[in-house]
Amino acid sequence: MIGSISLELNGLNVRFGGLQALDQLSFSLQQGEIFGLIGPNGAGKTTLFNVITGLTAATSGEVRWQGKTTAGLRPDQLCNLGIARTFQNIRVFSDLSCIDNLQIAMGCNDRRAALELLGIVELQEKGTHLAGSLAYGEQRRLELVRALATKPQLLLLDEPAAGMNPVEKQKLQLLLNTIRKQFQLTILIIEHHVPLMMKLCDRLAVLNFGRCIAIGSPQEVQEDPLVIEAYLGRGA
Amino acid sequence: MFDISLFVLMLLGAILALAVYLPMRAGQLSLATPGFYTIGGTVAALLSTTVPELGGSEQIYPLASVFLELMLAIPLVALLAFLIGKPVLKLKGIYLAIATIALVEILRVVLLSSPWFGAAVGIFAIPQPFEGPEGYAAAFAVLLGITAWGCQRLETEPLGREMAAIRNDELAARCMGVHSERVKLIAFVLSAIIAAAAGVLAAHYFNSWSARQASFDASITTLAFVVLGGSRTWLGPVIGGLVLTALPELLRPIGDLRLIVFGLVILLGPIFIPQGLIQQKRS
Numbered sequence A: 001m002i003g004s005i006s007l008e009l010n011g012l013n014v015r016f017g018g019l020q021a022l023d024q025l026s027f028s029l030q031q032g033e034i035f036g037l038i039g040p041n042g043a044g045k046t047t048l049f050n051v052i053t054g055l056t057a058a059t060s061g062e063v064r065w066q067g068k069t070t071a072g073l074r075p076d077q078l079c080n081l082g083i084a085r086t087f088q089n090i091r092v093f094s095d096l097s098c099i100d101n102l103q104i105a106m107g108c109n110d111r112r113a114a115l116e117l118l119g120i121v122e123l124q125e126k127g128t129h130l131a132g133s134l135a136y137g138e139q140r141r142l143e144l145v146r147a148l149a150t151k152p153q154l155l156l157l158d159e160p161a162a163g164m165n166p167v168e169k170q171k172l173q174l175l176l177n178t179i180r181k182q183f184q185l186t187i188l189i190i191e192h193h194v195p196l197m198m199k200l201c202d203r204l205a206v207l208n209f210g211r212c213i214a215i216g217s218p219q220e221v222q223e224d225p226l227v228i229e230a231y232l233g234r235g236a
Numbered sequence B: 001m002f003d004i005s006l007f008v009l010m011l012l013g014a015i016l017a018l019a020v021y022l023p024m025r026a027g028q029l030s031l032a033t034p035g036f037y038t039i040g041g042t043v044a045a046l047l048s049t050t051v052p053e054l055g056g057s058e059q060i061y062p063l064a065s066v067f068l069e070l071m072l073a074i075p076l077v078a079l080l081a082f083l084i085g086k087p088v089l090k091l092k093g094i095y096l097a098i099a100t101i102a103l104v105e106i107l108r109v110v111l112l113s114s115p116w117f118g119a120a121v122g123i124f125a126i127p128q129p130f131e132g133p134e135g136y137a138a139a140f141a142v143l144l145g146i147t148a149w150g151c152q153r154l155e156t157e158p159l160g161r162e163m164a165a166i167r168n169d170e171l172a173a174r175c176m177g178v179h180s181e182r183v184k185l186i187a188f189v190l191s192a193i194i195a196a197a198a199g200v201l202a203a204h205y206f207n208s209w210s211a212r213q214a215s216f217d218a219s220i221t222t223l224a225f226v227v228l229g230g231s232r233t234w235l236g237p238v239i240g241g242l243v244l245t246a247l248p249e250l251l252r253p254i255g256d257l258r259l260i261v262f263g264l265v266i267l268l269g270p271i272f273i274p275q276g277l278i279q280q281k282r283s
């Protein structure tokens, strides 16, 4: 079903006191694509994830998921509807084993399925280790499969490559392409590492001060004068 | 010398500690346990002293009547905990603790000022279903066994794991599909049920029952059971409840100094063993 719309933003606004964190955002994701979100610090990228996952309410405008508005739905309901995420600052359940981290996301007892998922990110040996005892990069990978364990259709990744070395970034790119096919995912990804995003994404949107200043293929976005200006900091 | 009546109190302490532990397992610091305990005891005291039919024809109060009291007290307290928990569990951390202390205080004053519940003197001459403390020890041991068994089951059930996830990181748990309001409410209601059941048995054991059971002291003591014993597995609160109930009695030979030693244990325990006596198995 590649080509049909999965997630749709309609004139989305989020205001924190005097700060306009998201400003009239309107775009939509095609089913099956990897859609990148880039922009300077404080542009509102994480805020958009928080609205999509029900943690932050939109001030006005709406998010539509599979044709229905998500207004008023709780994070757990949105998760059950097929939207899963990772966090910019890692939030694994550090006092629990890796297997338990996944079983919570699966909502049932199934150690075998949990170990299988851990295998995807080469953590099968660490099943009984406490999540908090893993190395940083391992925790990021655990968070990724924990999101997969909820059986999502849309996966939101908030800076999954942060703190990774070039080899790990390369592996992550391969991994994301693999799981997208294997699990038939639509992926919305925030990442500051632009070369990675150019290779990975089908389309990109650029946010600046909460506003979408460019959207299109990586090529189009890279050549956009507004984007160049935002990144050179003339507007800031 | 084995003091059987002290043993009964130790078992009671362990049960109440598990009641404090359950919400804590889901990251909720609730000090409402003595309140539900008092309500359970009040139901038992009122029924057994005012309903002659419950008394039966024998000298001894029938166990079936105690069972009936439980069957009335438990749904009543569960409903109450549900109605209270829904709004109160929106509070977090210390605010929840303070709100639950306030609720227990309200209950205490209501009981104190109402002649219906025996007012300041309490309800006396609560009939005895057992001839001596041995029977009570058995009854409390059964209740403790059932409660501990339930808590042990929780450790491997999805519900128990969801509680642990909420305690670890509620926001992340919600994003992973955990309906945290529901899970916290279940923990709160289960905790209230355990406390109420303990109250029913205790009212008979103590022979009298009054608003004094719902004191701020009781809130803090039951909390200390869990803090000292540890709140990672069910065994921690059980050990904490047994030990801290026995301690003041065992220290009786040293006179008034014992209260100071007791205070020091509660103070120094968390400093030197912050995870509690019983710690989580590491892998």
Ligand SMILES: Nc1ncnc2c1ncn2[C@@H]1O[C@H](COP(=O)(O)OP(=O)(O)OP(=O)(O)O)[C@@H](O)[C@H]1O
Pocket: A016, A019, A021, A039, A040, A041, A042, A043, A044, A045, A046, A047, A048, A088
């Ligand atoms: N809950 C909140 N209350 C008030 N202001 C907030 C809140 N969350 C975010 N903000 C503000 O909204 C703006 C956008 O923040 P956001 O975290 O979405 O940026 P970002 O694009 O993810 O940045 P970064 O690349 O640094 O992660 C920032 O100025 C931030 O301080």
Ligand SMILES: [Mg+2]
Pocket: A045, A046, A047, A088
């Ligand atoms: Mg961010």
